[in-house]
Amino acid sequence: MKKTFTAASLALVLLAAPLSPTFAAMPASSDTAAAAFNVDKASFVKQVTSSNQFEIESSKLAAEKARDADVKEFARQMIADHTKAGEGLKTAAKLDDAAPALSPKHAAMIETLKGASEQDFQPLYIEMQTVAHMEAVTLFATYAKGGDDAAVKAFAAETLPKLEMHKAHVMKLVAAH
Structure with a gap:
């Protein structure tokens, strides 16, 4: 009985107490928050x-070496989508046709x-892709919010x-593997 009374008393005190500014302030959504850091065009590119x-x-390695069909399909999608993204960056940043350097x-x-x-390839590929x-989502979100070149920002x-x-x-x- 005493524990119930104590818990109820504590709940009333907490509800009655004014919220401190730390608890009252809600963080801004990521859509309206400022970029976490600034990245210049040259560094971004x-x-x-x-x-x-x-x-x-x-x-390309995974399309050949991965064991499971879902991983091979993911790899093929990455090749197609990132090839397209590379062309988009080349146009936006006005890059020449030189091969990208790793x-x-x-x-x-x-x-x-x-x-x-053979046994280690697929889990390693999935980990590296993760x-x-x-990293890519963070970099692109940051540049999209605070980039210094309008075309590359778009x-x-x-x-x-x-x-x-x-x-x-x-x-x-x-989760699947």
Whole structure:
């Protein structure tokens, strides 16, 4: 009985107490929040071209080496969508036709995939895709909100929903495998 009274008393005190500003303020939605950090056009383009090329190259390996049909299908979709995204970036950023260069990080990841055993390849690919799409969604959302080039900013905003779909799809693969 005493515990019930104490809990009820505590509930009344909490309800009667004015809310502190810390609790009263609700965070802004991500649609209206300012970008977490600013990324300039050159940095964005460099990161995106490497990441995009990683997506394509790793997915070509997965289309051949993955064990399960759903992972192979995901890989084929990544090749198609990221090839299209690469063309969109090239147009928006007015890039030449030079082959995109992989960053040392992405090049090492490709080499790791190439050297992975048959048993280890698929889980490693899924893990790398998960991380890559989390990073891509953050980068594109940031540039779409605070980018310094209108055409590239529009490209980022237009591409973001597709990347969010990829992220959701890869999370389903994580759950399934």
